[in-house]
Amino acid sequence: MRADAVRGHLDGLLLAVLEPGPLHGYAIIAAVQQRSDGVLELRTGTVYPALNRLERLGLLRSGWQAEGERRRRCYELTDAGKRALTAERSGWAAFTSAIGSVLNPGSAR
Numbered sequence: 001m002r003a004d005a006v007r008g009h010l011d012g013l014l015l016a017v018l019e020p021g022p023l024h025g026y027a028i029i030a031a032v033q034q035r036s037d038g039v040l041e042l043r044t045g046t047v048y049p050a051l052n053r054l055e056r057l058g059l060l061r062s063g064w065q066a067e068g069e070r071r072r073r074c075y076e077l078t079d080a081g082k083r084a085l086t087a088e089r090s091g092w093a094a095f096t097s098a099i100g101s102v103l104n105p106g107s108a109r
Contacts (some may be wrong), residue, residue, distance in 0.1 A: 006040060010050050012088035015081055023091050024072035025051065051075055
């Protein structure tokens with residue numbers, strides 16, 4: 001899938017995969033890929049700046065966790081992040097409905 005197809009929806013994707021609980025960056029990338037059946041492949045150079053931005057906005061919080069001898073920064077949703085995810089889902093439903101109405105006119109809604 002083209003990278004520009006994800007543009008504008010990255011925040012929602014990241015918030016959604018963090019909804020069940022904290023994950024480190026690579027696990028976030030893997031979760032998006034797994035949930036999309038391999039269609040969406042996010043690059044670390046895209047994901048980490050977005051995670052940092054979402055944290056600065058107060059939608060995520062992060063902390064260091066040990067995994068064996070490695071320490072990884074794990075991210076989780078804040079209450080504001082949960083509200084933002086709800087808003088992203090509503091916006092996505094409206095967007096897909098509008099696009100569907102144009103691409104498939106006359107189909108049942």
